[in-house]
Amino acid sequence: MIIPIFFIFSLLIHKSYANIPFDYCVGDMSLPSGPAGYACKHPAKLTVDDFVYSGLNIPGTVSKILKFNASNAFAAEFPALNGMGISATRVDIDVGGFFPAHAHRVSELFIIIKGTIIAGFIDTNNTPFYKTLKKGDIMIFPPSLLHFVVNVGSTPVTAYASFASENPGVQLIDTALFRNNLPSELVEKITLLDHKQVQKLKKVFGGTN
Missing domain, CATH: 2.60.120.10 (Jelly Rolls)
Structure with missing residues (x-):
C-alpha cells in the first residue's frame, strides 16, 4: 500500500x-x-x-x-x-x-x-x-x-x-470607466449614470471626452 x-x-x-x-x-x-x-x-x-x-x-x-x-x-x-x-x-x-x-x-x-x-x-x-x-x-x-x-x-x-x-494585473471599475477617453454619452448608457455624474467622475479620475 x-x-x-x-x-x-x-x-x-x-x-x-x-x-x-x-x-x-x-x-x-x-x-x-x-x-x-x-x-x-x-x-x-x-x-x-x-x-x-x-x-x-x-x-x-x-x-x-x-x-x-x-x-x-x-x-x-x-x-x-x-x-x-x-x-x-x-x-x-x-x-x-x-x-x-x-x-x-x-x-x-x-x-x-x-x-x-x-x-x-x-x-x-x-x-x-x-x-x-x-x-x-x-x-x-x-x-x-x-x-x-x-x-x-x-x-x-x-x-x-x-x-x-x-x-x-488589476482592473478597477472606477478607473476603467472614468480614467480614459471613452465618450461620456457611452459611459452614461452602460452605467445608467446621468451626464453630470459622469462628468464629475471623469474629472475626479482624470478622464476626458
Missing part, C-alpha cells in the same frame, strides 16, 4: 516541478517584456541582492480620494519573481478609506496585519461574500471576481496580499 501511495505522491511532485525547468530567471530589466515575461539576466551577474526586495517595508502614500495605497512587488518591481508564478502587495488604508471594487487575472490571498476591515467578493451569480476581518484573519479572492476592502475601524489598516502570478 505504501509503494503505490509513494508512487502517486512522487508523480504529483514531478508534475508540479515539471513546469519550471530552471532554478530561476531573474528578469533583465534592460530588455522589453513580452507575454511570457522578461528575458533572463545572466546567472553570472547575479548576487543575493537580486533575490531580496525591501519595497514593502514602509507604508505608501495613500490617495486623497480613496485613502488607500497599494505598493506592489510584481516582476516589474522585483525581477526575481519573473517566471515564478507568485507576487505580493502591501495595502495601507487610512480611517474611512477603501480599496474599491476591482479584479485580477489570478487568485489572491489577503491577510490583515493591523486594523479592522470589511472585505468581500461577488461571484458570477451576483452573490456577495463579505465579512469583518481583524488582525491575523485571511481571506481568499477567487480569480477574475470583483472584490473590495473597506476600513471600518478607528485606526489605519495594514494588510498584505499574495497572488498566483508574478504579474496578476
Whole structure:
C-alpha cells in the first residue's frame, strides 16, 4: 500500500516541478517584456541582492480620494519573481478609506496585519461574500471576481496580499470607466449614470471626452 501511495505522491511532485525547468530567471530589466515575461539576466551577474526586495517595508502614500495605497512587488518591481508564478502587495488604508471594487487575472490571498476591515467578493451569480476581518484573519479572492476592502475601524489598516502570478494585473471599475477617453454619452448608457455624474467622475479620475 505504501509503494503505490509513494508512487502517486512522487508523480504529483514531478508534475508540479515539471513546469519550471530552471532554478530561476531573474528578469533583465534592460530588455522589453513580452507575454511570457522578461528575458533572463545572466546567472553570472547575479548576487543575493537580486533575490531580496525591501519595497514593502514602509507604508505608501495613500490617495486623497480613496485613502488607500497599494505598493506592489510584481516582476516589474522585483525581477526575481519573473517566471515564478507568485507576487505580493502591501495595502495601507487610512480611517474611512477603501480599496474599491476591482479584479485580477489570478487568485489572491489577503491577510490583515493591523486594523479592522470589511472585505468581500461577488461571484458570477451576483452573490456577495463579505465579512469583518481583524488582525491575523485571511481571506481568499477567487480569480477574475470583483472584490473590495473597506476600513471600518478607528485606526489605519495594514494588510498584505499574495497572488498566483508574478504579474496578476488589476482592473478597477472606477478607473476603467472614468480614467480614459471613452465618450461620456457611452459611459452614461452602460452605467445608467446621468451626464453630470459622469462628468464629475471623469474629472475626479482624470478622464476626458
